Protein backbone atom coordinates (compact mmCIF):
# COMPACT_ATOMS: atom_id res chain seq x y z
CA UNK A 1 0.00 0.00 0.00
CA UNK A 2 1.26 3.51 -0.78
CA UNK A 3 2.62 5.25 2.25
CA UNK A 4 0.91 8.47 1.10
CA UNK A 5 -2.44 6.67 1.15
CA UNK A 6 -1.79 5.26 4.62
CA UNK A 7 -0.83 8.62 6.11
CA UNK A 8 -3.48 10.76 4.40
CA UNK A 9 -6.54 8.56 3.87
CA UNK A 10 -6.49 5.11 5.44
CA UNK A 11 -8.95 4.77 8.32
CA UNK A 12 -10.45 8.22 7.82
CA UNK A 13 -14.18 7.96 7.04
CA UNK A 14 -14.63 11.67 6.43
CA UNK A 15 -18.30 11.30 5.46
CA UNK A 16 -18.92 10.42 9.11
CA UNK A 17 -17.70 13.81 10.27
CA UNK A 18 -18.85 16.49 7.84
CA UNK A 19 -15.99 15.80 5.37
CA UNK A 20 -13.59 17.52 7.74
CA UNK A 21 -9.98 17.02 6.61
CA UNK A 22 -8.70 16.68 10.17
CA UNK A 23 -10.51 14.01 12.18
CA UNK A 24 -12.51 14.99 15.25
CA UNK A 25 -11.20 14.31 18.73
CA UNK A 26 -13.83 12.00 20.19
CA UNK A 27 -13.36 13.27 23.70
CA UNK A 28 -15.91 10.99 25.32
CA UNK A 29 -15.60 8.40 28.04
CA UNK A 30 -18.62 6.30 27.08
CA UNK A 31 -20.93 5.45 24.15
CA UNK A 32 -24.70 5.06 24.05
CA UNK A 33 -26.45 1.90 22.85
CA UNK A 34 -30.09 1.55 21.81
CA UNK A 35 -30.65 -2.14 22.43
CA UNK A 36 -29.93 -4.37 25.39
CA UNK A 37 -28.67 -6.95 22.91
CA UNK A 38 -25.98 -4.48 21.81
CA UNK A 39 -24.84 -4.16 25.40
CA UNK A 40 -24.72 -7.94 25.71
CA UNK A 41 -22.54 -8.15 22.60
CA UNK A 42 -20.13 -5.52 23.95
CA UNK A 43 -19.99 -7.13 27.39
CA UNK A 44 -19.14 -10.44 25.73
CA UNK A 45 -16.51 -8.89 23.49
CA UNK A 46 -15.46 -5.31 24.10
CA UNK A 47 -13.21 -5.51 21.03
CA UNK A 48 -16.33 -5.65 18.84
CA UNK A 49 -17.39 -1.99 19.20
CA UNK A 50 -17.56 1.22 21.20
CA UNK A 51 -18.58 0.85 24.84
CA UNK A 52 -16.12 2.81 26.98
CA UNK A 53 -12.96 4.71 26.01
CA UNK A 54 -10.66 2.64 28.21
CA UNK A 55 -11.31 0.10 25.44
CA UNK A 56 -11.96 1.34 21.92
CA UNK A 57 -12.36 4.97 20.81
CA UNK A 58 -12.93 6.21 17.22
CA UNK A 59 -10.08 8.75 17.17
CA UNK A 60 -7.67 6.17 18.53
CA UNK A 61 -8.96 3.68 15.95
CA UNK A 62 -7.89 5.90 13.05
CA UNK A 63 -4.38 5.88 14.45
CA UNK A 64 -4.44 2.13 15.12
CA UNK A 65 -5.39 1.35 11.53
CA UNK A 66 -2.62 3.49 10.08
CA UNK A 67 0.05 2.12 12.41
CA UNK A 68 -0.89 -1.53 11.84
CA UNK A 69 -0.60 -1.16 8.06
CA UNK A 70 2.59 0.91 8.30
CA UNK A 71 4.19 -1.96 10.19
CA UNK A 72 2.82 -4.63 7.84
CA UNK A 73 0.95 -6.10 10.83
CA UNK A 74 -2.63 -7.25 11.28
CA UNK A 75 -3.55 -5.14 14.26
CA UNK A 76 -2.32 -2.50 16.69
CA UNK A 77 -2.86 -1.06 20.17
CA UNK A 78 -1.75 2.41 21.22
CA UNK A 79 -0.80 3.10 24.82
CA UNK A 80 -0.25 6.20 26.88
CA UNK A 81 3.52 5.73 26.71
CA UNK A 82 6.14 3.44 25.24
CA UNK A 83 6.86 2.08 28.71
CA UNK A 84 3.21 1.01 29.07
CA UNK A 85 3.37 -0.77 25.71
CA UNK A 86 6.52 -2.66 26.78
CA UNK A 87 4.92 -3.63 30.07
CA UNK A 88 1.75 -4.96 28.42
CA UNK A 89 3.70 -6.89 25.76
CA UNK A 90 5.85 -8.62 28.35
CA UNK A 91 3.10 -9.28 30.88
CA UNK A 92 0.83 -10.79 28.22
CA UNK A 93 3.42 -13.38 27.27
CA UNK A 94 4.72 -14.56 30.66
CA UNK A 95 3.57 -16.62 33.59
CA UNK A 96 5.10 -17.09 37.00
CA UNK A 97 8.29 -19.16 36.75
CA UNK A 98 9.04 -18.24 33.14
CA UNK A 99 12.38 -17.02 31.80
CA UNK A 100 13.24 -14.12 29.48
CA UNK A 101 16.29 -13.67 27.29
CA UNK A 102 16.88 -9.96 26.72
CA UNK A 103 19.52 -8.00 24.88
CA UNK A 104 21.86 -6.30 27.32
CA UNK A 105 21.19 -2.66 28.19
CA UNK A 106 17.64 -2.45 26.82
CA UNK A 107 15.67 0.76 27.33
CA UNK A 108 15.81 1.82 31.01
CA UNK A 109 12.22 0.95 31.91
CA UNK A 110 12.35 -2.40 30.14
CA UNK A 111 15.42 -3.23 32.18
CA UNK A 112 13.76 -1.95 35.38
CA UNK A 113 10.83 -4.28 34.71
CA UNK A 114 13.12 -7.28 34.19
CA UNK A 115 15.26 -6.44 37.23
CA UNK A 116 12.71 -5.16 39.75
CA UNK A 117 9.12 -6.05 38.84
CA UNK A 118 9.25 -9.49 37.23
CA UNK A 119 11.42 -11.19 39.91
CA UNK A 120 8.55 -10.56 42.34
CA UNK A 121 6.53 -13.00 40.22
CA UNK A 122 9.29 -15.58 39.86
CA UNK A 123 10.29 -14.50 36.35
CA UNK A 124 14.03 -14.40 35.69
CA UNK A 125 15.95 -12.67 32.89
CA UNK A 126 19.26 -13.46 31.23
CA UNK A 127 20.94 -10.57 29.39
CA UNK A 128 23.02 -11.35 26.34
CA UNK A 129 25.31 -9.47 23.97
CA UNK A 130 22.94 -9.56 21.02
CA UNK A 131 25.61 -9.06 18.37
CA UNK A 132 26.25 -12.84 18.31
CA UNK A 133 23.38 -15.26 17.67
CA UNK A 134 25.30 -17.92 19.59
CA UNK A 135 24.70 -15.95 22.78
CA UNK A 136 20.94 -16.30 22.33
CA UNK A 137 21.25 -20.02 21.62
CA UNK A 138 23.28 -20.56 24.78
CA UNK A 139 20.93 -18.48 26.97
CA UNK A 140 17.67 -20.23 26.03
CA UNK A 141 16.32 -22.48 28.82
CA UNK A 142 13.42 -24.95 28.80
CA UNK A 143 11.21 -22.26 30.46
CA UNK A 144 12.24 -19.38 28.16
CA UNK A 145 9.03 -17.80 26.86
CA UNK A 146 10.17 -14.43 25.53
CA UNK A 147 13.19 -13.05 23.68
CA UNK A 148 13.32 -9.28 24.05
CA UNK A 149 15.19 -7.28 21.40
CA UNK A 150 16.10 -3.66 20.77
CA UNK A 151 17.74 -3.14 17.41
CA UNK A 152 19.45 -0.77 17.12
CA UNK A 153 19.93 0.05 20.79
CA UNK A 154 19.34 3.75 21.42
CA UNK A 155 22.79 4.49 22.95
CA UNK A 156 25.39 2.28 21.26
CA UNK A 157 23.23 1.15 18.27
CA UNK A 158 24.18 -2.51 18.64
CA UNK A 159 22.04 -4.65 16.34
CA UNK A 160 20.69 -8.15 16.48
CA UNK A 161 20.36 -10.32 13.38
CA UNK A 162 16.56 -10.31 13.38
CA UNK A 163 16.10 -13.14 10.89
CA UNK A 164 18.43 -15.41 12.84
CA UNK A 165 16.83 -14.62 16.22
CA UNK A 166 13.32 -15.10 14.80
CA UNK A 167 14.31 -18.50 13.39
CA UNK A 168 15.79 -19.62 16.68
CA UNK A 169 12.70 -18.44 18.61
CA UNK A 170 10.29 -20.18 16.21
CA UNK A 171 12.11 -23.47 16.59
CA UNK A 172 11.87 -23.20 20.40
CA UNK A 173 8.29 -21.86 20.49
CA UNK A 174 9.42 -18.56 22.05
CA UNK A 175 7.70 -15.20 21.46
CA UNK A 176 9.94 -12.44 20.09
CA UNK A 177 9.35 -8.80 21.02
CA UNK A 178 11.36 -5.91 19.58
CA UNK A 179 11.70 -2.25 20.51
CA UNK A 180 11.74 -0.69 17.02
CA UNK A 181 11.73 2.93 18.19
CA UNK A 182 15.05 3.86 16.57
CA UNK A 183 13.99 2.98 13.05
CA UNK A 184 10.21 3.45 12.96
CA UNK A 185 8.32 1.28 10.43
CA UNK A 186 9.70 3.46 7.64
CA UNK A 187 13.24 2.24 8.19
CA UNK A 188 12.80 -1.27 9.59
CA UNK A 189 9.94 -3.77 9.38
CA UNK A 190 10.58 -6.52 11.90
CA UNK A 191 7.46 -8.55 10.98
CA UNK A 192 8.72 -9.17 7.51
CA UNK A 193 11.83 -10.58 9.21
CA UNK A 194 9.80 -12.92 11.45
CA UNK A 195 9.49 -11.02 14.76
CA UNK A 196 6.15 -11.58 16.57
CA UNK A 197 5.41 -8.35 18.40
CA UNK A 198 6.74 -4.90 17.54
CA UNK A 199 6.84 -2.09 20.08
CA UNK A 200 7.78 1.50 19.49
CA UNK A 201 7.48 4.65 21.50
CA UNK A 202 5.31 7.13 19.62
CA UNK A 203 6.77 9.87 21.82
CA UNK A 204 9.80 10.08 19.56
CA UNK A 205 9.55 10.19 15.73
CA UNK A 206 5.83 9.38 15.36
CA UNK A 207 4.70 12.35 17.47
CA UNK A 208 7.71 14.31 16.30
CA UNK A 209 6.99 17.55 18.17
CA UNK A 210 7.87 16.79 21.80
CA UNK A 211 4.31 17.43 22.91
CA UNK A 212 2.82 14.02 23.67
CA UNK A 213 3.77 10.58 24.88
CA UNK A 214 2.53 7.38 23.30
CA UNK A 215 3.45 3.73 22.81
CA UNK A 216 2.61 1.29 20.03
CA UNK A 217 2.27 -2.48 19.83
CA UNK A 218 1.65 -4.19 16.50
CA UNK A 219 1.22 -7.88 15.84
CA UNK A 220 -1.15 -10.60 14.71
CA UNK A 221 -4.86 -10.07 15.27
CA UNK A 222 -4.90 -12.93 17.80
CA UNK A 223 -1.97 -11.58 19.82
CA UNK A 224 -3.28 -7.99 19.85
CA UNK A 225 -6.82 -9.06 20.83
CA UNK A 226 -5.41 -11.16 23.64
CA UNK A 227 -3.50 -8.14 24.97
CA UNK A 228 -6.58 -5.91 24.58
CA UNK A 229 -8.81 -8.32 26.52
CA UNK A 230 -6.46 -8.52 29.46
CA UNK A 231 -3.54 -6.13 29.95
CA UNK A 232 -4.85 -3.20 27.91
CA UNK A 233 -8.25 -3.04 29.61
CA UNK A 234 -6.92 -4.02 33.00
CA UNK A 235 -3.99 -1.62 33.30
CA UNK A 236 -6.07 1.13 31.68
CA UNK A 237 -3.06 2.65 29.98
CA UNK A 238 -4.58 3.21 26.55
CA UNK A 239 -3.85 6.52 24.84
CA UNK A 240 -6.28 9.41 25.32
CA UNK A 241 -8.15 10.70 22.23
CA UNK A 242 -6.39 14.09 22.15
CA UNK A 243 -2.96 12.48 22.29
CA UNK A 244 -4.01 10.02 19.57
CA UNK A 245 -5.04 13.01 17.47
CA UNK A 246 -1.62 14.60 17.94
CA UNK A 247 0.00 11.36 16.79
CA UNK A 248 -2.21 11.24 13.67
CA UNK A 249 -1.01 14.76 12.95
CA UNK A 250 2.59 13.71 13.55
CA UNK A 251 2.23 10.82 11.10
CA UNK A 252 1.29 13.18 8.23
CA UNK A 253 4.81 14.58 8.13
CA UNK A 254 6.79 11.54 9.27
CA UNK A 255 8.47 10.74 5.91
CA UNK A 256 9.30 14.40 5.28
CA UNK A 257 10.81 14.82 8.74
CA UNK A 258 12.86 11.64 8.53
CA UNK A 259 14.18 12.60 5.07
CA UNK A 260 15.20 16.03 6.25
CA UNK A 261 16.83 14.72 9.43
CA UNK A 262 18.69 12.05 7.43
CA UNK A 263 20.29 14.76 5.27
CA UNK A 264 21.17 17.00 8.21
CA UNK A 265 22.61 14.11 10.20
CA UNK A 266 25.01 13.29 7.34
CA UNK A 267 26.44 16.81 7.49
CA UNK A 268 26.68 16.77 11.29
CA UNK A 269 28.46 13.40 11.27
CA UNK A 270 30.94 14.64 8.65
CA UNK A 271 31.69 17.65 10.87
CA UNK A 272 32.10 15.53 14.01
CA UNK A 273 34.40 13.03 12.29
CA UNK A 274 36.65 15.87 11.17
CA UNK A 275 36.84 17.56 14.57
CA UNK A 276 40.06 17.11 16.60
CA UNK A 277 38.13 16.70 19.89
CA UNK A 278 36.05 13.81 18.54
CA UNK A 279 37.58 10.34 18.87
CA UNK A 280 34.85 8.45 17.02
CA UNK A 281 31.21 8.57 15.95
CA UNK A 282 28.72 5.75 16.48
CA UNK A 283 25.96 5.53 13.89
CA UNK A 284 24.63 2.26 12.46
CA UNK A 285 24.66 3.36 8.83
CA UNK A 286 28.16 4.81 8.96
CA UNK A 287 30.68 2.62 7.14
CA UNK A 288 32.96 2.61 10.21
CA UNK A 289 30.20 1.04 12.35
CA UNK A 290 31.15 -2.55 13.35
CA UNK A 291 27.77 -3.96 12.23
CA UNK A 292 27.40 -1.78 9.14
CA UNK A 293 26.90 -4.77 6.83
CA UNK A 294 24.08 -6.21 8.97
CA UNK A 295 22.53 -2.74 9.33
CA UNK A 296 22.38 -2.41 5.53
CA UNK A 297 20.59 -5.73 5.17
CA UNK A 298 17.84 -5.16 7.73
CA UNK A 299 17.45 -1.36 7.93
CA UNK A 300 16.33 0.96 5.15
CA UNK A 301 17.58 4.03 6.95
CA UNK A 302 18.68 5.66 10.18
CA UNK A 303 18.38 9.32 10.90
CA UNK A 304 18.81 11.66 13.84
CA UNK A 305 20.19 9.69 16.77
CA UNK A 306 23.96 9.15 17.06
CA UNK A 307 26.63 9.07 19.73
CA UNK A 308 30.21 10.29 19.74
CA UNK A 309 33.20 9.72 21.93
CA UNK A 310 34.82 12.97 22.96
CA UNK A 311 38.50 13.31 23.71
CA UNK A 312 38.69 14.45 27.33
CA UNK A 313 40.92 13.92 30.34
CA UNK A 314 38.41 15.21 32.85
CA UNK A 315 34.67 15.05 33.17
CA UNK A 316 34.63 18.87 33.48
CA UNK A 317 35.59 19.15 29.80
CA UNK A 318 32.46 17.23 28.79
CA UNK A 319 30.37 19.27 31.22
CA UNK A 320 31.80 22.49 29.75
CA UNK A 321 31.04 21.34 26.21
CA UNK A 322 27.41 20.51 27.03
CA UNK A 323 26.82 23.67 29.01
CA UNK A 324 28.37 25.82 26.27
CA UNK A 325 25.87 24.76 23.61
CA UNK A 326 23.56 27.68 22.85
CA UNK A 327 20.92 26.07 20.65
CA UNK A 328 21.23 22.32 21.11
CA UNK A 329 19.44 21.67 24.37
CA UNK A 330 20.38 19.25 27.12
CA UNK A 331 17.40 16.96 27.68
CA UNK A 332 16.32 13.34 27.62
CA UNK A 333 14.16 11.96 24.79
CA UNK A 334 14.65 12.50 21.04
CA UNK A 335 12.63 12.36 17.82
CA UNK A 336 11.17 15.87 18.10
CA UNK A 337 11.86 19.05 16.13
CA UNK A 338 14.65 20.14 18.47
CA UNK A 339 18.24 18.92 18.62
CA UNK A 340 19.37 17.51 21.95
CA UNK A 341 22.52 16.45 23.74
CA UNK A 342 22.84 13.90 26.55
CA UNK A 343 26.22 13.11 28.15
CA UNK A 344 26.51 9.60 29.50
CA UNK A 345 28.55 10.81 32.47
CA UNK A 346 25.51 12.74 33.77
CA UNK A 347 24.67 9.72 35.91
CA UNK A 348 28.16 9.54 37.45
CA UNK A 349 29.11 10.49 40.97
CA UNK A 350 32.37 12.32 41.74
CA UNK A 351 35.28 9.98 41.18
CA UNK A 352 33.39 7.58 38.86
CA UNK A 353 34.77 9.13 35.67
CA UNK A 354 37.53 7.11 34.02
CA UNK A 355 38.94 8.82 30.92
CA UNK A 356 40.48 5.50 29.80
CA UNK A 357 36.96 4.14 29.24
CA UNK A 358 35.52 5.51 25.97
CA UNK A 359 31.99 4.72 27.24
CA UNK A 360 32.49 7.37 29.92
CA UNK A 361 33.25 9.96 27.26
CA UNK A 362 30.16 9.13 25.20
CA UNK A 363 27.60 11.79 24.36
CA UNK A 364 24.33 11.13 22.60
CA UNK A 365 23.29 13.72 20.04
CA UNK A 366 19.85 13.90 18.50
CA UNK A 367 19.69 15.90 15.29
CA UNK A 368 16.33 17.65 14.87
CA UNK A 369 14.79 19.78 12.15
CA UNK A 370 17.09 22.79 12.37
CA UNK A 371 19.46 23.80 9.54
CA UNK A 372 22.65 21.72 9.45
CA UNK A 373 24.86 24.79 9.44
CA UNK A 374 23.11 26.23 12.51
CA UNK A 375 23.80 23.02 14.45
CA UNK A 376 27.39 22.68 13.24
CA UNK A 377 28.18 26.27 14.26
CA UNK A 378 26.75 25.56 17.69
CA UNK A 379 28.81 22.38 18.11
CA UNK A 380 31.95 24.14 16.87
CA UNK A 381 31.68 27.04 19.34
CA UNK A 382 30.99 24.62 22.22
CA UNK A 383 34.11 22.57 21.34
CA UNK A 384 36.07 25.82 21.22
CA UNK A 385 34.83 26.68 24.70
CA UNK A 386 35.97 23.41 26.29
Ligand SMILES: *Cc1c(COP(=O)(O)O)cnc(C)c1O
Nearest residue numbers: 081082083107154181201203214
Ligand atom coordinates in the same frame (compact mmCIF):
# COMPACT_ATOMS: atom_id res chain seq x y z
C1 LIG B 1 11.74 6.72 24.93
C2 LIG B 1 11.94 5.28 24.65
C3 LIG B 1 11.07 4.30 25.16
C4 LIG B 1 9.94 4.60 26.11
O1 LIG B 1 8.96 5.38 25.56
P1 LIG B 1 8.07 6.37 26.45
O2 LIG B 1 7.07 6.84 25.48
O3 LIG B 1 9.00 7.44 26.94
O4 LIG B 1 7.49 5.60 27.58
C5 LIG B 1 11.31 2.98 24.81
N1 LIG B 1 12.35 2.63 24.01
C6 LIG B 1 13.20 3.54 23.51
C7 LIG B 1 14.31 3.09 22.64
C8 LIG B 1 13.04 4.89 23.82
O5 LIG B 1 13.90 5.79 23.34
